[in-house]
Amino acid sequence: MIWLIALLVILGVLAYVRASLRWTTLVIAGWLGLYSLVQTEGALVFLLWVIFDAVFIPLNVPLIRKQLFSSVIFKVMKKMLPPMSQTEREALEAGNTWWDAELFSGNPDWKVLLDLPAAKLSAEEQAFIDGPVDALCSMLDDWDITHNRFDLPVEVWDYIKRHKFCGMIIPKRYGGLEFSEYAHSEAVMKISSRSSTAAVTVMVPNSLGPAKLLLAYGTEQQKNYYLPRLAKGEEIPAFALTGPHAGSDAGAMPDTGVVCYGWFPSSNLGSSGEDKVLGIRLNWEKRYITLGPVATVLGLAFKLYDPEHLIGDQENIGITVALIPTNTPGVSIGNRHFPLDSAFQNGPNWGKDVFIPMDWIIGGKEQVGNGWKMLMQCLATGRAVSLPALSTGASKMASRNTGAYARIRKQFNLPIGEFEGIEEPLSRIAGQTYIIDAARKVTAAALDAGQKPSVISAIIKYELTERMRRVINDAMDIQGGSGICLGPKNYLGRMYQVIPVSITVEGANILTRTMMIFGQGAVRCHPYIQKEMEALSRDNLEQFDEVLFEHIGSVLHNLATAIWLGLTGARFIEAPGDQDTRRYFRQIARLSVGFALVADFALLTLGGSLKRKERISGRFADVLSNLYLCSCVLKNYQDQGSPQDDLPLLNWACQQTLHRAQQSLLAIFHILPMRIPAYLLRAALFPTGKPYSPPADHWVHQTAALLLKNSPARDRLTHGIYINHKPDDVTGRIEVAFQAVLAATPVEAKIHAAQKQKQLAKGAIIDVLDAAINKAIISKKEAGLVVDAEKARLTAISVDDFSPEQLGAG
Numbered sequence: 001m002i003w004l005i006a007l008l009v010i011l012g013v014l015a016y017v018r019a020s021l022r023w024t025t026l027v028i029a030g031w032l033g034l035y036s037l038v039q040t041e042g043a044l045v046f047l048l049w050v051i052f053d054a055v056f057i058p059l060n061v062p063l064i065r066k067q068l069f070s071s072v073i074f075k076v077m078k079k080m081l082p083p084m085s086q087t088e089r090e091a092l093e094a095g096n097t098w099w100d101a102e103l104f105s106g107n108p109d110w111k112v113l114l115d116l117p118a119a120k121l122s123a124e125e126q127a128f129i130d131g132p133v134d135a136l137c138s139m140l141d142d143w144d145i146t147h148n149r150f151d152l153p154v155e156v157w158d159y160i161k162r163h164k165f166c167g168m169i170i171p172k173r174y175g176g177l178e179f180s181e182y183a184h185s186e187a188v189m190k191i192s193s194r195s196s197t198a199a200v201t202v203m204v205p206n207s208l209g210p211a212k213l214l215l216a217y218g219t220e221q222q223k224n225y226y227l228p229r230l231a232k233g234e235e236i237p238a239f240a241l242t243g244p245h246a247g248s249d250a251g252a253m254p255d256t257g258v259v260c261y262g263w264f265p266s267s268n269l270g271s272s273g274e275d276k277v278l279g280i281r282l283n284w285e286k287r288y289i290t291l292g293p294v295a296t297v298l299g300l301a302f303k304l305y306d307p308e309h310l311i312g313d314q315e316n317i318g319i320t321v322a323l324i325p326t327n328t329p330g331v332s333i334g335n336r337h338f339p340l341d342s343a344f345q346n347g348p349n350w351g352k353d354v355f356i357p358m359d360w361i362i363g364g365k366e367q368v369g370n371g372w373k374m375l376m377q378c379l380a381t382g383r384a385v386s387l388p389a390l391s392t393g394a395s396k397m398a399s400r401n402t403g404a405y406a407r408i409r410k411q412f413n414l415p416i417g418e419f420e421g422i423e424e425p426l427s428r429i430a431g432q433t434y435i436i437d438a439a440r441k442v443t444a445a446a447l448d449a450g451q452k453p454s455v456i457s458a459i460i461k462y463e464l465t466e467r468m469r470r471v472i473n474d475a476m477d478i479q480g481g482s483g484i485c486l487g488p489k490n491y492l493g494r495m496y497q498v499i500p501v502s503i504t505v506e507g508a509n510i511l512t513r514t515m516m517i518f519g520q521g522a523v524r525c526h527p528y529i530q531k532e533m534e535a536l537s538r539d540n541l542e543q544f545d546e547v548l549f550e551h552i553g554s555v556l557h558n559l560a561t562a563i564w565l566g567l568t569g570a571r572f573i574e575a576p577g578d579q580d581t582r583r584y585f586r587q588i589a590r591l592s593v594g595f596a597l598v599a600d601f602a603l604l605t606l607g608g609s610l611k612r613k614e615r616i617s618g619r620f621a622d623v624l625s626n627l628y629l630c631s632c633v634l635k636n637y638q639d640q641g642s643p644q645d646d647l648p649l650l651n652w653a654c655q656q657t658l659h660r661a662q663q664s665l666l667a668i669f670h671i672l673p674m675r676i677p678a679y680l681l682r683a684a685l686f687p688t689g690k691p692y693s694p695p696a697d698h699w700v701h702q703t704a705a706l707l708l709k710n711s712p713a714r715d716r717l718t719h720g721i722y723i724n725h726k727p728d729d730v731t732g733r734i735e736v737a738f739q740a741v742l743a744a745t746p747v748e749a750k751i752h753a754a755q756k757q758k759q760l761a762k763g764a765i766i767d768v769l770d771a772a773i774n775k776a777i778i779s780k781k782e783a784g785l786v787v788d789a790e791k792a793r794l795t796a797i798s799v800d801d802f803s804p805e806q807l808g809a810g
Contacts (some may be wrong), residue, residue: 078536081608094373095380095429095454097404097525098446103627106558106596108578108589113631118639119445125183129720132163133187137722140732142509143488145197149197150343160198161233164207169212174227181381182444185291186720187388188760189440191246192393196498200344203386203505204290205230208506210237210299210323210362212378217363217370226323238295240286240349241375248511250319255284257320260304262355278310280322282330287348294345295337295590298324299362303373309545311358318369322720330354342445342498354416355461376454381447383506384457388440390502391468393721395433398475400718401491401731403707404738406478408796411446416478417708425474426704431652431695432467433717435629437652438466438636439578442603455521459625462512472496487800491730499778514614515770517621522599522610527554529603551600558597559684566687578646581634585652586693588630595623598668601681604674623666628658645713648702652695663691729793732733737789737796744789747782766790793796 018583080709088195101107120130152160160166167182170176179187184206192199205211211230214223227233248251257280264277284302287775292298304320306312326333326349334348358365362374404774406417416422446453476483476496486493503509507516521532529550565573597622602610610616633653637646639654647704672678695703706713725739751768752762754777760768767787772778778786 002583036210045180047273053598054548061794070548073101073539073545074536074541075547076534077607080197081533081536093590094376095452095457098451098453099458099631100453100455100459100521100624100628101348101525101527103588103592103594103624103631104521105527106554106593107538108592108631110585111449113442113635113637114576115634116442116445116449118183119441119448121183122180122728125179125186128177128179128183129186129190132159132165133190134722136163136165136198137159137191138724140191140195140198141488142195142197142494143486143490145195146341146343146494147486150338150605152201152343156198160202164231164233165202166233166237167211167227167231169206169215170253171215174223174231176231177448178228180444180666181385181447182441185385185392185440185444188386189393189396190388190722192390193397194266196394196495196501197343197392199390200290203390204239205237207386208375208379208380209239209382210297213239213299213362213374214323214456216378217367217374217405219359219364221359222323222362222364232299234293235297237299238289238291239295239299239301240284240289240292241301242288243284243286248508253301253319254338255282255286255300255302256301257282257322259304259308259310259317259358260355261310264357272648277357279355280304280361280417282322282324282351282354282356285348285350287507288337288346289349290346292331292345293347295326295333298326298331298349300324300351301375302366311368314369319371319375320368321371322356322363322373323362324351324356324360328354329467334485339501340497341494342501353443354676373683377452378505380452380454380457382457382459384443384447386444387502387506388436390437390462392433392440393462395429395436395468395471396721397495397717397731398471398492399429399707400714400721400723401734402426402475402732405482405796407708407742408734408737408793410734410793415708417704422478423701423704424708425477425651427700429471429474429478429548429696430473430703430707430717431649431656434646434649435653435657436467436471437634437717438462438632439629441633441639455517455525455624456628456701457623458507458512458516459628460518461506462517462621463508463625463629469499472499473483482797482799485799486804489730489733489798489800491734503805513621513766514618517624518599518617519611521624522603527551527597528732555597557602558593558600561593562590562597563687565593566685569691573762577634577638580642580644581637581654584634586657587658588627590624591627591658591665595620595666596659597685598672598681601678602672605677609638616668619664619671622660623668626657627663627666630654630661634656640716641715643713644715645711648699648706649713649717650709652699652703655693655699657693659692666690706754710739721768727792733792733795738773740785740789740792744785747778747786750778750782751786 016181030339054221071183099108099113102112136156136159139153139159164175165187167176170178170188184203188203188206189198191202192555211227214226218226226235230237233808241250243253243255246255248661260279260281262281264279282300282302284300286300289295289298299321299323300323301319304317306315306317314717324331330352332349335348336345336347339346339466340799345665361367363370367374387626403417403426406422407415409416411419417426443453443456443460446456472492472495474494479492483490483492483496528547531547532544532551535541535547570586570590573586573589575582575589578583602616602620605612606616632655633650637643637650640646659802666682669678669682706717721732724732725735725737751760751765751772754772754775755768756763759775759777760771769783769786773780773783
């Protein structure tokens with residue numbers, strides 16, 4: 001037994017110091033040798049020692065290792081390496097890695113995350129949020145927009161253009177606002193808490209679109225012409241990528257451009273106007289193009305061909321991106337799509353034999369064939385801002401208003417929020433919103449620090465839109481009839497309707513989860529896989545040998561670490577944080593090493609076929625995503641000064657994400673090949689069973705309670721959305737009623753106490769007010785609070801009804 005304990009201590013030390021393969025081999029060999037000498041019956045152990053030394057010591061001699069091991073593995077892996085298209089390669093190379101790579105390593109360096117400066121607005125940005133953004137929100141009537149106009153009012157369009165809402169990312173030297181990604185996120189978040197139509201209208205020009213592409217790749221001539229016009233709203237941009245035959249599979253795009261000579265009048269971008277102008281003849285059909293019906297300039301993705309070799313030796317040049325004014329001959333802008341009763345402009349367009357000069361290609365002739373790479377690079381940041389901000393705004397709006405409604409609405413003489421059945425969805429609303437906002441802020445801070453994390457952008461696009469969907473669903477369940485009856489008084493119904501739009505666009509969530517997060521992450525974020533693939537593709541055995549055995553050493557280290565952390569519950573590893581958070585930092589580290597180890601096992605046993613094992617990839621994506629979200633929760637809590645009254649939210653969020661990561665990791669074992677090794681690996685990772693449970697009941701209760709009362713925690717949770725106190729406004733009436741009900745609560749408590757003592761008759765409070773005043777139980781002023789609360793309550797819970805004529809007109 002003492003020798004077994006000694007081995008476990010050795011494994012713990014090796015895990016702690018991150019020993020290399022060489023040191024791991026020598027230490028274990030030495031232990032086996034010593035054990036065989038000491039034990040009188042050590043013949044078997046001695047034999048094991050000899051076998052171990054015969055196998056593993058040569059692994060540490062590069063010359064022998066390459067001949068006996070590396071060359072064989074090299075040939076096998078070369079055959080297993082799956083084919084990779086150019087679009088896949090460019091998607092993999094887009095952006096960079098950041099905290100996702102740390103989680104993939106199995107040994108996250110917390111300084112990488114915690115030393116990131118907290119997201120913060122400049123004085124100018126804060127003034128914009130408090131001024132023009134707030135004013136825009138006050139102009140928005142979502143029912144009027146979606147039911148009567150099916151568009152933003154003219155004055156709202158003018159206001160958006162005049163105050164440069166479409167130029168938030170454009171530098172000041174081109175007439176834009178030059179805001180940070182965090183300011184862009186804050187603006188979209190506040191607007192989306194009022195109207196998804198307005199939010200989409202503002203966010204699209206600042207996300208994946210012509211402005212971002214021009215800033216990254218445009219010629220100076222293109223920037224100087226278009227960016228000032230885009231910033232002022234003189235040009236309305238749209239980007240056309242998706243078509244009837246190519247959605248997620250951009251490689252199947254049938255839209256073509258052929259290099260040729262043609263006639264073209266002189267343009268603002270320098271075409272000479274000669275009869276024979278070198279250009280491109282385009283034919284395309286696109287759909288689902290946001291802002292397409294009102295666009296004045298179209299960013300178009302197409303496949304470029306040069307059959308006459310007018311610009312080079314290559315005939316099939318590849319995906320290319322150009323900027324095309326929509327009044328160009330041959331361009332047709334179709335009618336509008338009608339996406340789930342939302343009024344944002346969206347529709348098809350097509351072009352028939354449209355001739356454009358070469359200088360309309362974004363970046364000019366030098367950027368032909370680089371279109372997909374350009375799009376993926378821009379998507380690496382753009383996808384991390386817009387839809388996450390919209391999801392946060394919607395979730396915060398539901399948290400504040402549905403939480404208030406649960407306090408206002410009474411059944412059985414109790415606020416419905418005090419029933420345990422309502423507490424559960426209320427706690428999910430608050431806890432999910434806390435997770436969503438933490439991920440949004442931390443990711444925006446990373447973008448502003450210069451990171452371009454393509455895998456993380458996929459994570460938060462997927463996770464935040466999905467979690468927002470659950471928040472809105474829970475809010476609808478609590479609202480009941482007031483949520484399903486559409487009309488001017490309903491602040492939730494339209495958001496509920498439009499949820500699938502956010503799930504679908506900028507990478508459909510099914511694809512994002514099952515193919516992008518882990519599919520790209522396994523190559524980009526893994527410390528060795530991409531290097532091994534490069535060595536294989538270059539037939540470089542020496543590089544492959546070096547990386548492979550670093551990889552093997554990492555796997556052995558992670559195995560030792562996983563066993564140690566599993567047996568000790570990760571209690572003895574160093575971790576940042578305080579008494580409230582340190583245990584969560586430790587558990588993230590434990591699951592990180594388990595994730596890294598199981599990912600290596602899957603890559604080893606499945607090889608290139610893992611690319612098509614989307615159920616496995618999806619579960620790996622869930623593990624990585626929840627570890628990232630939990631990390632963001634801890635980072636955000638620290639950035640806010642570790643407020644103690646946020647502890648219910650912190651604990652709910654950490655327990656929920658760790659439990660989901662655990663369950664997804666456990667689910668992987670059931671669908672891995674080589675079941676016996678897989679179950680042995682599971683036993684090594686979780687030797688004492690499942691360590692993580694869903695949020696505990698007391699945290700559920702305390703988290704739900706935060707939404708039912710005024711508190712700094714509730715204000716922090718819902719900070720940044722549009723709030724007003726107008727009694728005739730769709731959300732203002734909820735805010736007014738909430739404050740009135742809270743003000744009347746002490747008075748109601750006095751009356752209830754008097755009724756229990758039989759000083760007042762039983763019945764509705766409003767019916768015994770006069771008696772309570774006459775008996776000096778309450779004052780007239782206090783009675784007035786109750787009357788005001790009842791009036792506000794009735795206004796808040798009222799719903800709309802329509803005549804047949806009104807519905808017919810709508």
